[in-house]
Amino acid sequence: MIMLLIENLCFRWPGQSGWQIDIPHFVVGEKEKVFLKGASGCGKSTLLGLIAGINTADSGSLQIQNTDLTMLKGAKRDAFRADNLGYIFQQFNLLPYLSVIDNVTLPCRFSSSRKARAGGDVQREAKRLLKALALPENCLNNPVTALSIGQQQRVAAARA
């Protein structure tokens, strides 16, 4: 029995260029276990959000057993999830209304000794840490909520 059937599924986050998800065909059978592996930011959580009915596809179909989630409207998708799916979310603890760089430099506003340890130039030290942690340079002034969870965890590491 087919548990999950994906056909031509495409999804793009607002403000991003290109598809974050573009899957021509993917099937998971009953009792099959799947390990999803990929670099941080490649789209794993986005795909899980689509399977859970939290994100809505731009095109294509995603069927769980015989229900096509892309055909269900909000409340019905929520009900379907409540009935049929379990989901463990990733965690993060950044301030959602601040940019990436402002999240990293924030503790220096509360502590002059921390600021001093940053070598005087807090912005420059924050950029150095974020670069060392492989955060894309073009995301530093974006809100942290526009990053993947793993990217957000690395912002939290830079802040720490």
Ligand SMILES: Nc1ncnc2c1ncn2[C@@H]1O[C@H](COP(=O)(O)OP(=O)(O)OP(=O)(O)O)[C@@H](O)[C@H]1O
């Ligand atoms: N809310 C959002 N708004 C805009 N872009 C987003 C949003 N969430 C994720 N993205 C972008 O979509 C891409 C995929 O993100 P996703 O969270 O699916 O990655 P992931 O594979 O789960 O990464 P990780 O291993 O770090 O958790 C990333 O490049 C990210 O910048």
Ligand SMILES: [Mg+2]
């Ligand atoms: Mg993720």
